Every structure is written in structure tokens, then in C-alpha cells.
Amino acid sequence: xxxxxxxxxxxxxxxxxxxxxxxxxxxxxxxxxxxxxxxxxxxxxxxxxxxxxxxxxxxxxxxxxxxxxxxxxxxxxxxxxxxxxxxxxxxxxxxxxxxxxxxxxxxxxxxxxxxxxxxxxxxxxxxxxxxxxxxxxxxxxxxxxxxxxxxxxxxxxxxxxxxxxxxxxxxxxxxxxxx
Amino acid sequence: xxxxxxxxxxxxxxxxxxxxxxxxxxxxxxxxxxxxxxxxxxxxxxxxxxxxxxxxxxxxxxxxxxxxxxxxxxxxxxxxxxxxxxxxxxxxxxxxxxxxxxxxxxxxxxxxxxxxxxxxxxxxxxxxxxxxxxxxxxxxxxxxxxxxxxxxxxxxxxxxxxxxxxxxxxxxxxxxxxx
DNA sequence: TGATCCATGTAACAGGTTACATGATTGT
DNA sequence: ACAATCATGTAACCTGTTACATGGATCA
Numbered sequence: 001x002x003x004x005x006x007x008x009x010x011x012x013x014x015x016x017x018x019x020x021x022x023x024x025x026x027x028x029x030x031x032x033x034x035x036x037x038x039x040x041x042x043x044x045x046x047x048x049x050x051x052x053x054x055x056x057x058x059x060x061x062x063x064x065x066x067x068x069x070x071x072x073x074x075x076x077x078x079x080x081x082x083x084x085x086x087x088x089x090x091x092x093x094x095x096x097x098x099x100x101x102x103x104x105x106x107x108x109x110x111x112x113x114x115x116x117x118x119x120x121x122x123x124x125x126x127x128x129x130x131x132x133x134x135x136x137x138x139x140x141x142x143x144x145x146x147x148x149x150x151x152x153x154x155x156x157x158x159x160x161x162x163x164x165x166x167x168x169x170x171x172x173x174x175x176x177x178x179x
Numbered sequence: 180x181x182x183x184x185x186x187x188x189x190x191x192x193x194x195x196x197x198x199x200x201x202x203x204x205x206x207x208x209x210x211x212x213x214x215x216x217x218x219x220x221x222x223x224x225x226x227x228x229x230x231x232x233x234x235x236x237x238x239x240x241x242x243x244x245x246x247x248x249x250x251x252x253x254x255x256x257x258x259x260x261x262x263x264x265x266x267x268x269x270x271x272x273x274x275x276x277x278x279x280x281x282x283x284x285x286x287x288x289x290x291x292x293x294x295x296x297x298x299x300x301x302x303x304x305x306x307x308x309x310x311x312x313x314x315x316x317x318x319x320x321x322x323x324x325x326x327x328x329x330x331x332x333x334x335x336x337x338x339x340x341x342x343x344x345x346x347x348x349x350x351x352x353x354x355x356x357x358x
Numbered sequence: 359t360g361a362t363c364c365a366t367g368t369a370a371c372a373g374g375t376t377a378c379a380t381g382a383t384t385g386t
Numbered sequence: 387a388c389a390a391t392c393a394t395g396t397a398a399c400c401t402g403t404t405a406c407a408t409g410g411a412t413c414a
Binding site for chain 2: 373375376
């Protein structure tokens with residue numbers, strides 16, 4: 001169970017609604033943890049029932065009422081305990097690499113096209129991370145605490161996306177464009 | 180459902196037992212798809228019931244009988260169809276990056292220690308991939324078909340592990356060794 | 359007035375983990 | 387004799403996905 005931890009971590013900075021979280025999980029946090037909105041709402045309910053979160057209905061002008069969740073002291077404790085415990089290894093699941101492995105039953109040009117298509121997503125991600133870094137942390141040497149951690153995770157994102165792009169380029173040189 | 184595809188892809192080259200697969204999933208294939216032995220045995224049974232695999236009990240000298248699975252024609256078709264369909268995006272879940280995000284509630288030195296520990300695993304993986312590349316594909320220019328695909332997925336592994344190591348080094352320079 | 363975004367959920371199902379269970383063989 | 391490795395599985399549980407459902411607000 002670690003989506004709950006990702007949610008708690010995301011809410012440390014400031015209270016957010018389930019909808020906000022879902023969007024965040026499509027952006028910055030989404031690099032190292034994915035979740036759909038359904039999952040998020042479910043997990044929010046669980047976390048609130050454990051008193052790790054508190055939800056407050058913040059009425060806003062005319063729009064439907066959003067529920068803003070913030071982390072309780074118990075939630076902070078819980079997260080801190082988890083963070084101190086040893087980490088498992090990273091999980092990666094990538095269709096395209098399985099397809100590489102099965103190249104004998106597919107067309108190489110088809111695989112090449114899929115890689116090229118995905119390359120676009122990774123490029124977009126990289127741009128997002130780079131912009132966020134430039135905007136939020138123009139001066140990395142002065143960072144401490146929360147900012148430092150988020151800077152580091154963005155750097156990891158940049159490195160990952162860059163290596164993916166490099167690999168895609170390597171693959172597209174090797175794989176034929178037409179069969 | 181894509182563990183099934185990873186299993187089919189792994190069995191394309193040569194028939195393997197569930198036990199063999201579990202070991203492979205700890206090594207080369209494990210880079211882009213993880214699975215425990217329980218999951219694998221379950222999936223093998225399902226795939227056999229769908230006639231995508233055929234299991235043959237290959238008696239071997241004295242040892243307990245292993246069941247060797249090989250892909251049927253229907254299985255190859257199924258895999259080829261999946262490989263031709265568009266790919267979803269890669270899934271990454273990494274505890275350590277969530278912990279980075281939650282640095283405000285943890286000790287930076289503790290996080291640093293966790294990163295250093297995990298760095299070892301990634302280093303070991305990288306060595307494995309490098310050795311496999313040197314042994315199996317000393318001459319990448321001549322590759323085609325199956326070999327080419329496996330070469331490419333190993334290259335992706337090398338790039339990923341390298342970028343992780345670089346990031347870990349960056350993080351260890353920034354994070355204090357003691358609080 | 360119809361499309362799109364905001365915002366929150368439920369239900370059914372598929373995928374994956376952990377704990378438990380068994381028993382033979384090989385090496386020390 | 388004991389531990390480690392080979393080899394296969396079951397059962398309970400947790401996690402995650404897909405499809406469905408609702409309804410207001412904004413914009414063309």
C-alpha cells in the first residue's frame with residue numbers, strides 16, 4: 001500500500017481536492033506514481049476514515065463544492081514512519097520493451113512507429129519537468145527541506161525522460177522504417 | 180492483462196518451466212516486467228487453458244518433473260496482435276521518489292542512506308546487463324529479428340540503470356550525510 | 359443547445375502480493 | 387543431519403482498471 005503514501009506526500013504542501021490530486025498525478029507526481037481519479041477518491045475516503053486526513057468542504061463561488069483534504073498529525077506520523085522504513089525496489093512496466101523482446105513475431109517498422117509515438121510523450125514530459133525546474137528552483141544550491149526533495153524528484157524525472165529519448169533515437173536508427 | 184504477453188514473449192525463444200520463468204523475471208525480463216512465481220504459475224495455467232501455451236512434462240534424470248511450456252500457433256497469433264496494437268505508457272512506481280517528495284517529514288540523512296543502498300542494486304543490474312550485452316551481442320551491427328529486439332531492450336536497461344546511478348550520485352552530493 | 363470541463367462517486371472485475379503448504383534433491 | 391535449492395501450487399487479501407453514473411458551469 002503506497003498510493004496512500006503518495007497522496008499524503010502530495011497533500012503535505014497544501015490541501016487539495018480529489019480532482020486536484022488526479023491532475024497532479026497526471027503531472028509532476030505522476031512520474032513516479034500513477035493513479036486514476038477513482039482510485040484516488042477511494043484512497044482519500046480510506047485515509048480519512050483512519051484519521052490521517054481531514055476533509056473540509058470549501059465552498060467556492062457558485063461552483064460545485066469541492067472537498068479539500070489536509071494531512072492530520074497522525075497522518076504526518078504515519079508518513080514519517082513509512083519514509084524511515086527501508087524501500088522496496090522500483091517497479092517498471094513497459095509494453096514497448098516487451099514488444100522489443102517479441103520482435104520475431106511483429107513488424108520492425110510497426111515497433112519503430114510505436115517507439116516514435118511514445119517518444120513524443122516522453123519529450124512532452126521532459127519539457128514539463130524542465131519548465132518546472134526553471135520556474136521553481138532557479139537556484140538549486142540554496143534549497144533545503146521540502147523544496148530540496150521536490151527538486152531531486154524532478155531531477156530524477158529529467159534524467160529518466162532524457163535516457164528514454166536517447167534510447168528511442170538509438171532504436172530508430174537501428175530499426176528499419178519500412179519492412 | 181500484460182503479464183501474459185511478457186510470458187509469451189519470454190517463451191518464444193525456447194520452452195521454459197514456471198520456475199525458469201520466475202528466475203528470468205528476476206533477471207533480464209525483470210527490468211521491464213516484474214512478477215512473482217505464484218503469479219507466473221497462475222498465468223501459465225490460464226494461458227494453457229486458452230491454448231496459447233502447451234505444457235509438456237519433460238522427465239529429467241531423477242529430479243522432480245518440470246513442466247516445460249511452449250507457445251502454440253494460436254499463442255503466437257495472440258502475441259502478434261497485441262504487439263501490433265498501440266502501447267500504453269510506461270508505469271513507474273518508485274518509493275524513493277515519493278520519499279523525496281515527503282522530505283519535510285523525514286531525515287535527509289536517512290533518505291540519503293536509502294538511496295545509497297538502492298544504488299547498489301542498480302549497479303548490480305547494470306553489470307548484469309553489460310555482461311549479457313558483451314557476451315550475446317558483441318557485434319550489434321549484424322543483428323536482426325529476435326536478437327535485435329533483445330539487444331534493444333538490454334540497451335534500454337543499461338540506459339535506465341545508468342541514469343539512476345547518475346541521479347543517486349547527484350542526490351548524495353546534495354543531501355547531508357548526517358543531520 | 360451542445361460540447362467540454364469541473365467534480366465526485368459506485369460496482370464489477372482483473373491484476374498482483376503475502377502467507378502458507380508440500381516435497382524432492384543436492385551439497386556440507 | 388541440516389540447510390539450501392529445485393519445483394509447484396492454494397487461499398486470502400489488497401490494489402488497480404474499466405465501465406457506468408450524475409450534475410453543475412462555462413464557452414462557442
